Amino acid sequence: MTSAATTISRGQATPGAPAPIGLLRLLPGLGVSAALAAAGMALGRIDWLQNHGFSALTLAIVLGMLVGNTVYPRFATASGAGVTFSKQNLLRLGVVLYGMRLTMQDIGHVGLAGVTIDALVLSSTFALACLVGTRWLGLDRKTAMLIGAGSSICGAAAVMAAEPVVRARAEQVTVAVATVVVFGTLGIFLYPLLFDLNQYWHVIPGGAHTFGIYAGSTIHEVAQVVAAARSIGPDAADSAVIAKMVRVMMLAPFLIMLSAWLARDDARRDEQDGATRNATTAPRKVTVPWFAFAFVGVVLFNSLQWLPAPVVAAVTEIDTALLAMAMAALGLSTHVGAIRKAGVKPLLLAAILFSWLVAGGAMINHWVPVLLG
Template identity: 35%
Template sequence: MSLPPAAPLAPSRAVSPDPAPTRPARGPGPGRGRRPACLAWVPGVVLAFGVALAAQQLHRAVPMVNAVLVCIILGALASNLIRIPEAFNPGLAVAARRVLRIGIVLLGLQLSLTQIAALGPDMLLVVLAVVSGGILGTLALGRLLGVPHAQRLLIACGFSICGAAAIAAVEGAIDRDDEDVAASIALVVLFGTLMIPLIPLLVRMLSIDAHTGNLLVGASVHEVAQVVAAASLVGPDAVGTAVVVKLARVALLAPVVVAVGWGASRARAGVVGHSGTTASTRDAKKPPILPLFLVGFLAASVLTTLLTPSAGLLQLASSLQGLCLSAAMFALGISVRIATLRNLGPRPLVLGFLSTLCVLGIALAGIHADT
């Protein structure tokens, strides 16, 4: 038995679209709709700076409390204990990158090349040995421990140069995960903070005078703020000496980032070339060897060397720099997840400890030979 032919589909349903989609799309009319894209970052940035201001006030009340450490701890606690609304994410991303880079540029205003030159060639050689030996030694130790390349490079630069600012400068030139950056910053803040009471104790045990002790502080402690705290425990009158030595290490940030960027660019070119990708695609993926914020950092240091800004202006720049770094550390702390750190295992922690000993040993040997 044959079936009757199927009735053809009505053209109106097959061709004519449903009337609903033809209505105008809803736009963000008055009093309704989403926040404009240009303002999406505001909540997160306000949150980060609010926490940073609170941490700075706590630091002023209790100088031994490190504002950077407080911010990264609060960020990690917030990330793991509460659910942060998605509305804060764009601003936290801005704080973790752009605000941090503004802080690095402002750090350049504290870098007087004249003061660094006044340290003399012997002390400058010690600084060069600390940075180069610390980086190479940490990379070698990290390889022995089986720590991934990106993470050991971040730890090496952070521990050898200037802490979180160095990690932030280097991470833009290499292939890395956000968890690597957050964990490296947490390690450099942790071990640098532990050095605040331990270095003055070592100075007393070795019967080192305050001037030489603060040379050691500036050559071995990780963060600028940690240097100030440790130096004040060694001898308040020589804090400036420790800071100048530390800034001499900071001055090597730019050439190190250039070298890292050049090496990473060559590595990418080799990998991409081996895979047969065209040269145009390869060039498009290369990051700048000298990032723009490092150009600003160098320009700021040259400016402060040539014009010698007033003490009040330098103090303002220092406060703004500390505020920017603290806000950025809170935002980076948000990416520190307990599960991620648990997955890292003990090896990065051991590497941080050994890197601290490496930098301290080179600094102690160099200063002892110099004196």
């Protein structure tokens, strides 16, 4: 009788119970992430911070790290589930909705030369990151790849999007984002000076329009591109933003190819070592990032221009909030001690990549239009 009663009692408690319990477990962490994201977005509207390229995403992760390394450990147990949900699930949704900022028409504005420039800058920068980072500096592959993704595509958003593909730890992601902030901010002040020098050197012919393409194809984040190009002039700003958006559009195929390459490379290493993975280590499969396909779908949908401009603006604002929550959650999960342990090598790699973006990117921007006629 007791056994039957227990069974009945369990059966009655089970239906519908996990949903509210699961939601309640998420609420504290979601609340903390949302509060930090809102603060980051509010600070991101300050003119001085905007003019210096500090976006809401950058500010959200900084606030997250400040709270995460001070008061957050006191309530981390209660908030952990929601914070993890923010930096994983909300991140993917944010990457998908990022497509509302882009249209296929953007490609036409920069032409074949602009698309080729973006593709060459992306591939060469990421390849250099993997080669120099792992073979010369001795960094672990995941950190090198995340720094390479951030430098070659679109800064913090690319680092976050690549994180589930490379299976990185929170501190590795934060280190990569920090390098983007440092050198992207430096670019804001450097590129207007380079434009003045280019007036005499003519490394990049064509004036402000083509220099804007150079800036958009080589500066890390969208906010940093806008800040730098606006200092040059409206023509440079327009072409820089378009070139940057085309570069962002390459995020989806990059993630798919990266996933396939990692799966193939891991299988090759196992074969060369003559070892098989033990039962506790699952073999790496091609991680098809569904959110990358959804990102492309959103870009294609947005290209149809069926939605009114206010709706697109509202969705974009929601997307910024989602990404800011993900960045805040990442900051909460990051310990300063782990970043210190990473040392100066990640910063050195980022400096090398930044130098390549400035110098190598200038050569790519010079020769591609010449070769394509």
